[in-house]
Amino acid sequence: MNFDKINNYRKLADEYMINALKAPIPALSGMYDAMLYSVKNGGKRVRPVLAMMFCEASGGNPESAVPLACAVEFVHTYSLIHDDLPCMDNDDYRRGKLSNHKVFGEANAVLAGDGLLTAAFSLISDGAEKGLYSSGRAVAAVKALSSYAGASGMVGGQFIDLAGEGEKLPKEKLELMDRLKTGALIASACVLGCIAANADDKKIKAAEDFAYNLGIAFQIRDDILDVTGNTKTLGKLTGSDSENEKSTYVSLYGLEKCEELVNKLTDRAIAALAEFENGGDLKDFALYLSKREK
Numbered sequence: 001m002n003f004d005k006i007n008n009y010r011k012l013a014d015e016y017m018i019n020a021l022k023a024p025i026p027a028l029s030g031m032y033d034a035m036l037y038s039v040k041n042g043g044k045r046v047r048p049v050l051a052m053m054f055c056e057a058s059g060g061n062p063e064s065a066v067p068l069a070c071a072v073e074f075v076h077t078y079s080l081i082h083d084d085l086p087c088m089d090n091d092d093y094r095r096g097k098l099s100n101h102k103v104f105g106e107a108n109a110v111l112a113g114d115g116l117l118t119a120a121f122s123l124i125s126d127g128a129e130k131g132l133y134s135s136g137r138a139v140a141a142v143k144a145l146s147s148y149a150g151a152s153g154m155v156g157g158q159f160i161d162l163a164g165e166g167e168k169l170p171k172e173k174l175e176l177m178d179r180l181k182t183g184a185l186i187a188s189a190c191v192l193g194c195i196a197a198n199a200d201d202k203k204i205k206a207a208e209d210f211a212y213n214l215g216i217a218f219q220i221r222d223d224i225l226d227v228t229g230n231t232k233t234l235g236k237l238t239g240s241d242s243e244n245e246k247s248t249y250v251s252l253y254g255l256e257k258c259e260e261l262v263n264k265l266t267d268r269a270i271a272a273l274a275e276f277e278n279g280g281d282l283k284d285f286a287l288y289l290s291k292r293e294k
């Protein structure tokens with residue numbers, strides 16, 4: 001796999017996000033510190049890398065997708081901050097470091113998430129103002145991101161997750177929850193990358209198809225790692241799913257079948273790339289994610 005390219009995409013996203021989070025007045029420096037803490041806290045940047053790769057695979061310049069890629073990562077980061085709160089998953093650690101509310105307090109962690117969610121949409125408009133894509137493409141990106149991330153997407157998935165706590169979810173409900181909670185934001189990254197390149201509807205549909213298959217494979221891999229993973233590599237304690245009596249793919253199918261499912265879904269994601277002339281890096285990235293250890 002082309003790690004140099006991936007690391008370059010990660011670097012482009014990191015620089016752009018940090019630059020976008022400068023406190024405009026000293027009175028707000030504490031607010032921006034709380035947002036920056038989680039943005040700089042060691043995420044893998046899977047979603048920004050996917051956005052830039054889809055832009056490139058659609059014939060665009062991946063650098064033109066950077067604001068959209070970062071918008072998705074801001075939404076992802078806000079969701080993790082809110083997910084860790086005591087009223088949700090109540091996690092003291094994220095990526096091996098104290099979670100946002102443990103450092104800044106609960107109220108400030110809520111605000112840091114709110115700040116990142118709204119900043120995501122200003123990044124989209126900034127990209128159009130800088131001439132990286134047209135205003136029409138910015139409108140399409142706002143429409144896609146708000147739909148994938150909102151109540152009918154990621155937020156809805158979290159709702160199903162919280163409503164089903166302590167219950168054994170049937171297969172259909174687990175699939176719906178993960179499609180929304182994990183798949184929808186991955187879909188936003190892939191689709192926004194296509195939007196930056198002005199891709200046609202066929203490519204956008206194929207990107208979404210890739211993303212939902214990859215997203216479920218990603219979630220199953222997450223469930224596997226919660227059982228078999230290394231605490232140090234993952235930056236969190238393993239076994240939390242069974243401790244919290246969460247319904248997961250591993251509890252439903254067992255480890256061996258889950259490994260098979262990851263491979264099958266990854267193959268389906270790769271098949272969707274036939275729509276792109278230049279999908280080789282995406283294929284390698286999907287295979288790499290299917291074997292990830294963190």
Ligand code: GRG
Nearest residue numbers: 043044045046079080082083155158181182222
């Ligand atoms: C609070 C609205 C709201 C939503 C929360 C993201 C989420 C929904 C919950 C977090 C818990 C979880 C396991 C979600 C599934 C998606 C997932 C596997 C997130 C982790 O993504 P990575 O591995 O994270 O890309 P890094 O740390 O690399 O950024």
